[in-house]
Amino acid sequence: MQPPQEFDKIPVYQRSAGYSLNRSIAMPQLQLPIFPEGMTLINGNLGFIKRDQTITYIYGSLPVFSHDIDDMRTFRMITSQLYINGSASQAEICRAFGVSKISVMRSVKVYREKGIGGFFAEANRRGAAVLTPPILAEIQALLDSNRSIPEIAGDLNFKADTLHKAVRAGKLHKPQKKKT
Numbered sequence: 001m002q003p004p005q006e007f008d009k010i011p012v013y014q015r016s017a018g019y020s021l022n023r024s025i026a027m028p029q030l031q032l033p034i035f036p037e038g039m040t041l042i043n044g045n046l047g048f049i050k051r052d053q054t055i056t057y058i059y060g061s062l063p064v065f066s067h068d069i070d071d072m073r074t075f076r077m078i079t080s081q082l083y084i085n086g087s088a089s090q091a092e093i094c095r096a097f098g099v100s101k102i103s104v105m106r107s108v109k110v111y112r113e114k115g116i117g118g119f120f121a122e123a124n125r126r127g128a129a130v131l132t133p134p135i136l137a138e139i140q141a142l143l144d145s146n147r148s149i150p151e152i153a154g155d156l157n158f159k160a161d162t163l164h165k166a167v168r169a170g171k172l173h174k175p176q177k178k179k180t
Contacts, residue, residue, distance in 0.1 A: 036049060036058070038051075039058060040096060041096070042082075042088050042092050042093065042096040043087075043088055043089075043092050045059060045060055045087070046058070046059050046082065046087055046088055048096070050069065053068055053069050053070070054066050054067070054068060054069065055067055055068075055069055055075070057078065057082075059087065065078050073119045073120055074119070075097075076103075076107040076110070076119055077107070077111065077116055077119040077120075079093050079097070079099075079104065079107060080104070080107040080108045080110070080111035081111065081116075083104065083108055084108065084111060084112070090104045090105065090108075107119075130158065130162060131162070131166055131171065135156075136166070136171055136172060138156075139152055139156070139163065139166075139172060140172055140173070142155075143172060143173070143174055143175060144175055146175065149163045149164060149167070149174075
């Protein structure tokens with residue numbers, strides 16, 4: 001069965017895959033958000049519920065995700081995902097959860113650059129300290145032999161500030177000067 005000629009005059013965005021004999025066009029079905037009691041709205045379609053020690057995110061009338069209240073990595077991941085997918089704006093997330101805009105922006109950056117795994121990867125840590133216990137013992141022996149900090153730093157390829165900081169922190173001590 002061929003569609004009537006008037007069908008061609010209907011704009012493409014209003015056409016449906018099928019048509020009835022009376023030439024009426026089917027309208028898309030709207031989803032009415034039906035939210036459970038005690039839900040905090042993020043926007044008109046999205047909200048969350050805190051129950052026991054769990055946060056559950058609800059889109060429309062369906063729960064879409066949940067995590068522990070104290071699980072900040074997962075919180076940052078899901079809020080970034082909600083923003084990137086267009087389910088919520090940064091302002092809506094900030095308002096609903098009381099977080100700063102910059103924290104949401106940082107989370108979105110992690111999500112875009114590293115994906116979900118970026119939230120759960122171990123943080124990069126500094127390497128071993130320069131002043132290890134054997135080095136501290138060596139430097140202390142040189143200090144005890146009345147050498148100056150700049151001399152010791154030059155000999156051992158350290159910055160003098162590093163050694164001064166160790167003295168201030170109590171890791172090293174300068175010998176007392178003898179009074180005559």
